[in-house]
Amino acid sequence: MAWGARSPIGACALDVRLSPVPKPWLPMQQYACTFARLTFHGAVFPTPIGWTGVAYSEVGLARVALPTPSQHEALAAIGAAEPVDDAPPQWLTDLVAALARYLHGERVRPAAPLDLSGVTPFQRRVLLLAAEIPYGQVRTYGELARLAGAVGSARACGQALARNPVPLVIPCHRVVGANGSLAGFAGGPKLKRWLLRLEGAIP
Template identity: 50%
Template sequence: MITALHHRTALGEMLLAATGETLIGAWFTGQKHFPDTLPLVAGARPAAVCAEAARQLDAYLAGRRTAFDLPLAPRGTPWQRAVWEALLAIPYGETLSYGELAARLGRPAAARATGAAVGRNPLSVIIPCHRVVGATGSLTGYAGGLDRKRALLAIEQAGPAILG
C-alpha cells in the first residue's frame, strides 16, 4: 500500500510517497514526470517516513542539513536505479556533468541515456539530481524547473548554516 503526504516547502509543495516505511517518491507538485496517479488508499494515514522526509527537507532547504538519512526505494529500470545511486555519490556543494556521470558509470558514450535517467529521478532533492549540469557547467534541465535547480545549488554553495 502506498501512502502519501503533501508538504509545503520553501520551494513549493511536494508530494512525498512511501510504501511501508520506505520512501519511493518526492515530487514538486506539477513537475515534469509528476505521477498522474498513485494507487493510494483513501483516508490512509501517511507513513512516518513521509513526515521524517518532510522534516529533513525543511532542514536541508534552510541550510541546516547536508544529507538525507531515509530508507529509499525508487522505482525504475536497472539503468535508472544505477544512475540514481551514482547521484547519491555527488558530494554536497559539488556538480558533475552528464558526461562525467556517464563515465563514472562505465558508459562514457551514454550521456544522453544518463540525462534521461536523471530526469526521471522520483526522489527530487533527496537524490540530488540538481547537482548534474551541462558539459560547460551550464544549468540544463531539471524536472522541478530551472529556478528550483538554481535555488538548490545556491543553498549548497552558501554552505550549511549548522552542520547536521
C-alpha cells in the same frame, strides 16, 4: 531565506508561515495514492518554497513531488485520492523534517529507505551514483555516465536523471552539463539554479 519569505522561484512562489526552527509537520494526513497503476501511501507538507509531496510503499520512498504553489497541486503530483487513517512511519516524519531544514538552507542530507522498483538497471546505477554527490558539489553528465560504465552516454545519463522519482533525496540537481549548463532537471533550470545556489555550489 527567511521562513515566510516569498520564493525567488516564480513557479513555486508561495508565502509559507512556519516556525523559525523547522519542526516535523505533524500530524501529517496520509492519503492513498495511485500512479503507474500501483498503489502507495503519501502525504504533502509545506516548505519555504512551496508544497511538497511524498509517496511511499512498504519498501520505502517511491516518489517526491518538487515544490508547487498549492497543496492541491502537491496532492495531484503524488496521485493522492482519499485520506486514510494510517500513521506515517518514523522515517517519513524524519524525512519531512530534513527536507524542510534543507530547503531552509541548512546543510543536511534528506535520507530515507528507497523503493526504486520502477526504474531500469541503468537508471538505478545512475541514480545511486547521483546520490553520492556531496552537498555543495556538482558532477557532469559525462562524469556520471563514465562512472556508470557507459562512457559517451551523457545524454542517456541525463534522460535517466530527468526521470528521477525522488528528487532532493537523490540530488539529481547536482549534475550539470559539460559547459556548466543547468538543463535536464524536471523542476526546470530556475529551481535547479536556486538549489545549487542554496548549497553554495554556484555563485
